[in-house]
Amino acid sequence: MFNFFKKKDSEKTDNSFSLKSVLSKTIGSLVDGVLDCTAGNYPDEYELDDIESTLIKADLGVDLAVELVDKIRKQKIKSSELKPFLKQEFSQILNINQTSNLKYDRDKINIYLVVGVNGAGKTTLIGKLANKFKEENNKVLLVAGDTFRAAAEEQLDVWSKRANVDILREDKADSASLAYRAIDTAKKEGYNVVIIDSAGRLQNKFNLVEELKKIKNVILKKVEDNNFETILVLDGTQGQNGLEQAKVFYGAIDVNSIAITKLDSSSKGGIIFSIAKNLKLPTKIIGIGEGIRDIKNFNKEEFIEALFD
Ligand SMILES: Nc1nc2c(ncn2[C@@H]2O[C@H](COP(=O)(O)OP(=O)(O)OP(=O)(O)O)[C@@H](O)[C@H]2O)c(=O)[nH]1
Ligand SMILES: [Mg+2]
Numbered sequence: 001m002f003n004f005f006k007k008k009d010s011e012k013t014d015n016s017f018s019l020k021s022v023l024s025k026t027i028g029s030l031v032d033g034v035l036d037c038t039a040g041n042y043p044d045e046y047e048l049d050d051i052e053s054t055l056i057k058a059d060l061g062v063d064l065a066v067e068l069v070d071k072i073r074k075q076k077i078k079s080s081e082l083k084p085f086l087k088q089e090f091s092q093i094l095n096i097n098q099t100s101n102l103k104y105d106r107d108k109i110n111i112y113l114v115v116g117v118n119g120a121g122k123t124t125l126i127g128k129l130a131n132k133f134k135e136e137n138n139k140v141l142l143v144a145g146d147t148f149r150a151a152a153e154e155q156l157d158v159w160s161k162r163a164n165v166d167i168l169r170e171d172k173a174d175s176a177s178l179a180y181r182a183i184d185t186a187k188k189e190g191y192n193v194v195i196i197d198s199a200g201r202l203q204n205k206f207n208l209v210e211e212l213k214k215i216k217n218v219i220l221k222k223v224e225d226n227n228f229e230t231i232l233v234l235d236g237t238q239g240q241n242g243l244e245q246a247k248v249f250y251g252a253i254d255v256n257s258i259a260i261t262k263l264d265s266s267s268k269g270g271i272i273f274s275i276a277k278n279l280k281l282p283t284k285i286i287g288i289g290e291g292i293r294d295i296k297n298f299n300k301e302e303f304i305e306a307l308f309d
Contacts, residue, residue, distance in 0.1 A: 019296070019306040022288045026269030030058040031307055034086065038079035048073055059239030059268040064093075064277055087308040093273045094300045098282040101297070102257065106138070108227045109186045111194045111219055113145075113179075115212060115253065116233035117245055118200030121261030121287055123152070125233055126195050127159030128287070128295040133193045134165050141191040143182040144169035145215065148199030148208070156197050162292055166191075175199075176214040183222045209252045216253055229256045231285070234275075236260045239268035246279055261287030264294070272303070 020027070037043065037050040048069050055065035068089060071077070077085045104110050112129070114122045126142060133140045142160050144167060146152035153169045160167035168182050179196055186194050196215065199208060219228055232255040234242035242260075249255050263269055263286050272283050283298045 019288075019302060022264045023269055023303075023306050025265070025267035026058070026263070027307055029267040030055070030060070030270050031083070031086065033058060035082055038082065040079065042076065042078055043072065043082070055270070058270040059274065060270040061240060061243065061274040061278070064274060083308060087304060090273055090307070091300070091304045093277050094304070096276050096280050096282060098280070100282055100284050100299060102231075102284055103227060103229045105227055106192065109183065109192055109194060109223060111183070111196070111223055111228045113196045113198065113212075113215060113219065113228070113230045114233060114259075115198050115230060115249060115255070116200065117235075118149075120200070120233040120235045121259075122146075122200070122233045123155050123159060123197055124290065125231075125259055125261060125285070125287055125295070126156065126197055127163055128292055129195060129285075130159065130165045130193075131163035131292045132295065133195075134163055138193045139189075139191045140165040140193045140195065141182060141186055142167040143178060143194060143196040144173075145175040145178055145196045146199040147173050147175050147178070152197070152199070175211060176218045179215045180218045180222070183219065209248075212253050230254065231257050231259050232281075233259045233261060234271070236263040236266040236271065236287070237268060239266075239271050240274065242271045243274050243278060246275055246281065250279060250281065255281065257282055257284040259283070259285040259287065260298075264288045272298075 033054040034051050037054055038047045043051060052065050052069045055068060056062055114126055116122050130140050130142055142156055142165060144153040144156045157167055157169065168178065168185060170178060175198065182194050182196065198212060216230065230253060232246055232249050234245060246258065258275055258281050260272060260283055275281055275283065286296050286298050288294045288296060
């Protein structure tokens with residue numbers, strides 16, 4: 001199975017410790033920030049207000065912040081019990097009965113379409129994923145489906161070389177026909193992992209969303225639904241904007257999973273809870289740096305532990 005937790009000699013760090021340091025800004029805003037709001041035995045009304053605005057600032061979203069503060073008030077949670085209370089609540093929010101593994105079957109052609117707005121980290125994530133799949137002995141083909149932005153194909157080409165995997169690219173190609181050809185190539189040449197890059201889709205660019213739908217339809221005509229996954233990449237430093245983007249993409253092309261990038265430089269990791277709560281979409285991958293190995297399979301228990309323990 002797709003295993004991000006296999007230790008490599010070059011990665012002799014303890015994962016929970018490193019995740020804790022990666023998440024230090026989010027821990028500061030979401031956990032320590034809330035605990036710092038209270039002084040007495042029980043949070044008073046002013047302190048409850050402070051807790052609410054702290055949670056909103058950590059990008060948990062207004063509804064979720066209000067709901068949590070209501071529970072603290074009604075259940076008369078003591079200041080000293082706030083941490084275990086939050087741990088329990090956050091953990092429950094992530095219980096959305098969805099696997100946090102990407103769909104994958106070694107004996108089939110696994111296709112991943114990677115979408116998201118400009119600069120979210122799509123191409124970088126594809127490079128990291130390609131490397132991981134390659135290290136696990138898959139035959140990987142990258143598809144330069146971002147035919148919109150100048151130099152996008154070169155950027156993917158650089159990542160394909162870093163990861164030592166093949167790439168399918170064609171100047172001025174139509175991205176849907178490129179996807180079509182990619183699947184034919186995979187069938188003929190025995191690739192079992194195909195990862196398709198796409199252009200940054202701004203919400204208001206109708207044509208670009210239509211193009212994504214076309215790519216998706218082409219893929220679904222050629223493969224079964226259960227070996228195809230659409231991954232929406234969200235910039236972890238953008239907080240609640242990510243939720244708005246996710247709603248647009250989800251509505252337009254039926255996203256299966258979320259990848260949150262740049263968590264290493266974000267205090268807005270609370271967005272993961274907001275997305276689970278509002279869209280019931282699983283976060284499956286997190287990006288924790290710019291290097292080829294700076295990627296983790298999202299693990300609910302590990303994430304909660306890193307935040308609270
Ligand atoms: N710190 C950090 N930076 C990241 C991470 N992922 C991506 N980046 C940086 O974010 C910037 C944008 O990444 P790209 O992969 O080019 O984003 P994109 O979504 O492909 O952008 P477009 O092709 O313009 O739509 C680059 O400078 C990356 O190095 C991450 O996990 N952590
Ligand atoms: Mg790109």
